Amino acid sequence: MTMTTTSLAILPERLRANAWGRYYVTAECDACGLCAAYAPANFASTFDRSYYAILHQPEGPQEEKAVRTAMMVCPCRCIHDDGDGDAA
Numbered sequence: 797m798t799m800t801t802t803s804l805a806i807l808p809e810r811l812r813a814n815a816w817g818r819y820y821v822t823a824e825c826d827a828c829g830l831c832a833a834y835a836p837a838n839f840a841s842t843f844d845r846s847y848y849a850i851l852h853q854p855e856g857p858q859e860e861k862a863v864r865t866a867m868m869v870c871p872c873r874c875i876h877d878d879g880d881g882d883a884a
């Protein structure tokens with residue numbers, strides 16, 4: 797008898813505070829604020845300051861680059877791109 801296993805991808809929790817769209821922050825965020833330093837037009841702290849989230853999806857190449865940089869420097873690796881090119 798052959799046993800098969802099914803691995804289910806465990807998706808990180810997408811914070812509800814994120815603006816709808818391609819980029820989002822998950823609950824692993826430690827609220828360090830680095831993302832907002834790199835992309836101040838796109839990230840902001842949540843009301844209770846326990847997380848940062850995408851306040852505005854990037855518009856134009858400069859904001860897109862800033863968000864991509866924030867993804868690279870985020871110490872918690874909790875900024876994600878769902879791969880959907882529709883950032884609106």
Ligand code: SF4
Nearest residue numbers: 825826828829831870
């Ligand atoms: S850089 Fe990452 S861990 Fe820091 S506040 Fe932004 S999303 Fe959260």
